[in-house]
Structures are given as structure tokens and as C-alpha cells.
Amino acid sequence: MAQDFAEFPLEVTPPLVEAHELYRFYHIGDDETLALRGVTLTVAPGEVVAITGPSGSGKSTLLSCLAGLDEPDGGYVVVAGARITRRPEPERAAIRARNLGVLMQSGNLFDHLSVADNVKMQLHLAGKSPSTVSQTVSQTLAAVGLEDRKDARLGELSGGEAARAGLAVAMAAQPSVLIADEPTGDVDATTETLILDALQARAASGGAVILATHSREVAAAANRVIRLRDGRIVDD
Ligand SMILES: Nc1ncnc2c1ncn2[C@@H]1O[C@H](COP(=O)(O)OP(=O)(O)OP(=O)(O)O)[C@@H](O)[C@H]1O
Numbered sequence: 001m002a003q004d005f006a007e008f009p010l011e012v013t014p015p016l017v018e019a020h021e022l023y024r025f026y027h028i029g030d031d032e033t034l035a036l037r038g039v040t041l042t043v044a045p046g047e048v049v050a051i052t053g054p055s056g057s058g059k060s061t062l063l064s065c066l067a068g069l070d071e072p073d074g075g076y077v078v079v080a081g082a083r084i085t086r087r088p089e090p091e092r093a094a095i096r097a098r099n100l101g102v103l104m105q106s107g108n109l110f111d112h113l114s115v116a117d118n119v120k121m122q123l124h125l126a127g128k129s130p131s132t133v134s135q136t137v138s139q140t141l142a143a144v145g146l147e148d149r150k151d152a153r154l155g156e157l158s159g160g161e162a163a164r165a166g167l168a169v170a171m172a173a174q175p176s177v178l179i180a181d182e183p184t185g186d187v188d189a190t191t192e193t194l195i196l197d198a199l200q201a202r203a204a205s206g207g208a209v210i211l212a213t214h215s216r217e218v219a220a221a222a223n224r225v226i227r228l229r230d231g232r233i234v235d236d
């Protein structure tokens with residue numbers, strides 16, 4: 001009998017994101033900030049995970065480490081089976097291009113390119129077929145309510161529009177892992193609903209979504225809420 005079972009192993013879905021004991025310290029002069037103190041988490045396909053916690057609790061630091069944009073001082077991150085921590089930048093960039101869409105609190109857009117061209121460039125970097133690009137750009141901008149701002153540049157966008165444009169760039173290539181820092185900061189309730197629908201659609205098609213938020217509505221829409229305080233998980 002045992003042999004029969006061995007021939008048909010249970011299908012286990014591997015996690016899309018694994019963080020093992022992440023530590024991140026900052027030093028300014030004699031001051032030491034312990035931004036992350038041993039954060040361990042795994043996120044499965046189909047999950048929308050909200051990271052909450054007071055300002056300064058380590059949310060952005062955690063997301064930067066998960067995206068391989070920052071290096072933890074201890075611990076490591078695995079994305080879609082590939083370790084992204086302490087790898088040469090070209091390897092990290094390749095993992096990011098293949099698997100990750102990232103929206104940070106700033107620095108998401110090239111300011112000399114229009115909103116549409118920023119999205120186009122991301123699709124190009126992700127290796128999407130040029131024949132589908134313009135349709136995907138339109139669909140993605142519609143999903144974040146920015147069709148009528150496609151020709152605008154960063155300097156012409158409001159804070160909320162810039163966040164949505166950054167989200168469009170992060171989502172365009174339908175990455176298996178979408179990491180978004182305050183995706184609904186500075187937006188009205190209608191736009192917040194639009195963005196939440198887009199994030200949930202990504203998870204429904206098998207992606208993992210990890211977002212940091214101060215919004216109660218956004219946290220309520222997640223499958224799972226992880227609360228940080230002083231760089232530690234206090235609730236999951
Ligand atoms: N580059 C840096 N240099 C020094 N200290 C930093 C740096 N980045 C973050 N910190 C500190 O690390 C801690 C965590 O910051 P982080 O930005 O991760 O918080 P957060 O939870 O995202 O806050 P917010 O809700 O305001 O965005 C804070 O005390 C912050 O001051």
C-alpha cells in the first residue's frame with residue numbers, strides 16, 4: 001500500500017515567496033535602527049497578503065528585501081524557487097524581470113517617458129511579444145483608471161495618479177509576484193476599489209500579491225494580514 005502512495009505523491013504547491021529570518025539594520029553615526037528583526041514568512045500562489053503596522057515598523061524595508069532591491073543584513077529571500085538575496089545584480093534583475101512586479105513608495109517611473117511608454121518599457125523588459133504590447137498597455141491603464149493620462153509625464157501627475165501609473169508598470173507583465181508599497185495612497189474610494197479589484201484579479205489567476213498599507217479597507221480585502229511592529233511580526 002505504502003508503495004502505491006509513494007508513486008502518487010500529494011501535489012504540494014510550492015510557495016512563490018519565502019523570507020527566512022530577515023534582519024536589516026541601519027547606522028547613522030552612533031544611532032542604530034533595527035528595521036527588521038528576524039522576519040520569516042511564506043506566500044503561496046493565489047494569496048493577497050497585506051503588511052500593516054505603524055509608520056517606521058519596517059514595511060517598506062521588508063518589501064524592498066523581498067523584491068531584491070535591498071539586501072538584508074541577515075537571512076535570505078527566495079522568489080519562485082530562486083534565491084534573490086546576495087546574488088550579483090544581473091542575476092537579481094533577471095529574477096525580477098521574470099517573476100516580479102514592484103511598486104515602491106517612490107522612484108517607480110522614468111520621468112522623461114510618458115505613462116504609456118513606462119508601461120511599454122516594462123513589457124519589453126519582461127520579454128513580452130511586441131505584437132501584444134499596445135493592447136496590454138491600454139488594458140493595464142484602464143485597470144488602474146488612467147486611460148486619459150497615458151501621455152502625461154511624472155511631473156504632470158498627482159500623487160495618486162503617480163501611484164496608479166507605478167502600479168500599472170508593476171502589473172503590466174502579469175508577474176507571478178506583485179509587491180506594492182501603499183498602492184492606494186492618495187486615491188479616492190472609487191479608485192481604491194478599482195485597484196483592489198486589479199490586485200485580487202492577479203491573485204485569482206495564480207499570482208501572489210504582497211502589499212504594505214495603512215488602509216483598513218485594503219487590509220480587509222486581503223486574504224491574510226501580517227502586522228509588523230518594530231521590525232517584528234506581531235500577528236499573522
Ligand atoms: N535608508 C535608511 N537609512 C536609515 N534608516 C532607515 C532607512 N530606511 C528606513 N530606515 C528606518 O528603518 C525603519 C523602518 O522604515 P520603513 O521605511 O521600512 O518603515 P515603514 O513601515 O515602511 O513606514 P511608513 O509606514 O512610514 O512607510 C524606520 O525607523 C526608518 O526610519
Ligand SMILES: [Mg+2]
Pocket residue numbers: 059060061105181212
Ligand atoms: Mg513605508
